[in-house]
Amino acid sequence: MSKIKVLPETLANKIAAGEIVERPASVVKELLENSVDAGAGSVAAAVQSGGKRLIQVRDDGEGMTQDDAILAFEHHATSKLQTAEDLNAIATLGFRGEALPSMASISRLVLRTRHPSDPAAAGTEVEIQGGTLRSVKTVPWEKGTEVTVRDLFFNVPARRKFLRSNDTELGHITRLVTHYALAHPEMRFSLESDGRALFDVVPVPTLKDRIYQLFGEGFLENLVEVSGRAGNVEVYGFSSRPHEQKTNPYSQFFYVNRRMVRDKLIASAVRQAYRNCIPASAYPVVLLFVQLPFDEVDVNAHPAKTEIRFRQQGLVHDLILDAIQRALVGSKSIPIYEHRSDAWQEAPIPGSNFPGSPWTTRSAPESTPFDFTPPSAAADPFQRAFNYPFRDETSAPPEYPQDHHGLRIRPDMLLGAPTELAASPFDLSGARILGQIHDSYVIANDSRGLLIIDQHVAHERILYEKHAQAVRQQSVEVQGLLVPVALELPPHQTVILDRSLPELRRSGFQVERFGGNSILVRSVPAVAKDYDCQKVLSEILEGLESEDRTLDVDRIRDRIAVSMACRGAIKVHMPLAMEKMQWLLDELCKTKIPTNCPHGRPIILRFSLYEIERNFGRI
Known part of the structure; x- marks a missing residue:
């Protein structure tokens, strides 16, 4: 007797449904795609118990005739493909003809629909339970289609018990409907959960307007x-x-x-x-x-x-x-x-007072400014950035008043109105240096308020971009070592080294294999001549190893630049003369991304004048 048997159709359908319907959100996704493909202008979704008890999606799309409504529950029955060649250029969201029969096999499903060519009293209602057709009726129905799915996985308890909590499943559904609302700002989308409206967004002309509707002005500003x-x-x-x-x-x-x-x-x-x-x-x-x-x-x-x-x-x-x-x-x-919030925020758009709740019905704002004018990209020579004498001061810094908290400030900078800034989002040409906090943070002011600059990461950003530019222009100055340095690497790092050798050489490191796991360093970038070669190379290789991704040229080059910048940057607890603080700010303004260091940390923190005056009770 043969061990291999053909599964019953009902069991086969349940197994197939598991590939398409993983959770309630999967049902919502398939129904939303059908609505979009049907040319709907409005889609309303409602769920109960996170979609476990009820999922209902209604649209005002084309609808179906009674014959098509019945045929739609046959496997691989679709109006979206006609020939095998159509698979080469699929223009619709759905195309396989599997979604409706899969849903119907694991739920209690009712479909109501009417095609525009049918009279208003000649809509169709199809009821299917667990894959079995229960009834087909003619009912009055407006244009469009409504699909109601109840008791999902009622006949597949093994799948139902693995569903998450109602809130978790609702979260997946909410994110999904949000996805489709963003993709189609020309359509109306609404979502309701257990009788409570979560959002209802009307058609708008642009994606920017839809973002505002769903997430609010504060989100859009960032x-x-x-x-x-x-x-x-x-x-x-x-x-x-x-x-x-x-x-x-x-x-x-x-x-x-x-x-x-x-x-x-x-x-x-x-x-x-x-x-x-x-x-x-x-x-x-x-x-x-x-x-x-x-x-x-x-x-x-x-x-x-x-x-x-x-x-x-x-x-x-x-x-x-x-x-x-x-x-x-x-x-x-x-x-x-801002003292009242831990979040990083951009300066508010003047005159804006829109509510910030993410789930509300809104019309789009008349306009939202997006003025992003980059500053000048001019840069000083690469070598100057590294060779500026931060470490070995030949003269002591000027004496300024210093309190017990380590704040050094020029007295003449405490009074007087600061220079006006231009309208560029990053224009610190009017900023004036005031001093340092704990010899680690540069303090400056401009017409918008107070600026705190992390001197280490600011210099890190400057050095990173200088080194990257020098490598691209093949202008890295190399310092040969009088006595080559032999280093021993762990076995796993030798593989990474072999892959990184060309980029290390472009960056100024002349490294060669020396037998086994040993390497010989014959030269280094001139700016790194005083660095510990072993520590620098080890840091570069460890960084590449930790990325756990394919080591392409850009990633290797980037890791070298990051390590070089981190090693060469001025440190915290290092006093700086005023002219050196000003140099740091000027050079930072010339970088491509002056707001964040190569590791992603912020460089500048602003305390707005409004916030300062508000906390002092002046406004």
Whole structure:
């Protein structure tokens, strides 16, 4: 007797449904995609008990005739594909014809619909329970379709018991509906949970307006516009300024041809763009749209249709990377500290008083300014940045009043109105140096308030960009060692060394293998001649090892620049003369990203004049 048996159809359907319906949010996703494909202008979703008890999605789309409504519950029955060639250029969100039969096999489902060609009294109601057709009725119905799914997984207890709490499942649904609302600002979306409205957003003309509706003005202020085009591929959207960071990736929204996706290629490009702007453990806020011909992307790579493949992977990756980096370079803005909040905030838009609740019904604002004018990119020679004599002072710093907290301030800077600033988000040309706190933080003021600058990370940013520029221009000055230095590396680091040797040499390190795990260092960058070679190289290799990703040229070059900058930067608890503090500020303003160090930490903190006066009771 044969051991292999053909499974009963009902069991096979339950197994197949598990590939498409993982949780209540999966049902909502498939129904929303059907609504979008049907040309709906409005979609209303309602759930109970996190979608376990009830999921209902209603739209005003095209609807179906009775024959089509019945046929839609057959496996692989679809109006979106006609031939095998159609798979090469899929323009709709759904296309397999599996979603409705899969839902119906593991729930109690009722579909009501009417096609515009049918009279108002000739709508169709189809009821299916656990994959079994219960009834088909003619009912009065308005234009569009409504699908009600009750008791999800009622006949698959093994799946039902693994669902999370109601709040967790509702969180997944809320994020999902938010994704689709962002992808289609021209549509109305609403979501209700257990009779409570979570949000209801009306159609708006732009993505910026939809972001405002869903997240509020404060969220929008911390974003910069992203755009780029290469051939027939376009990238657009918004990304956060470096100081706006999250602890998880839930605030990253990726779309390809307005299809919500989870794509490693896009995520990798985003990480690389923010590599020296935010800490490695943090996530930026990103709303990114990639538009390209339908035959340039394969969306049939995963049952949930959220994983895709690009035909031109390198082009898409580099376009995203370049677009975000250009946006960040133009977003030079300083975080403002406010005593009543621990959050980093940008200066408020003058005259704005919009409410900040993220889940409210709003119309779009008339306009939201996005003025990102980058300052001059002029830079001094690379060597000057490293050779400025911070360490060995030939003369003592000027004597200024100093209190027991370690604050040194020039007396003549305590009075008088500061110079007016230009309108650029990062223009500190009018800033005046006041002194230091604990010989570690430079204090300055301008027309907007008080500035505190971390001298170590500020110099780190300057040195990082100088070194990177010198490597690109092949102008790194090399210092040969009179006696080559022999170093012993751990076995696992020798593999990383072999991969990194070309970039180490471009950066000024002449390193060669010396048998076994030994290496010989014959020369170093001139600026590093006084550094401990072993510590510097070990730090570089350990940093590359900890990244746990493919070691491409850019990543290796970046790690070398970061390590060199960290080693060469002035330290905390180091007194600086006024002219040296001013030099530090001037050089910082010339960098591409003056607000964050290469590790992602903030460089400048601003105390707004308004906040200072408010805390002193003057306003």
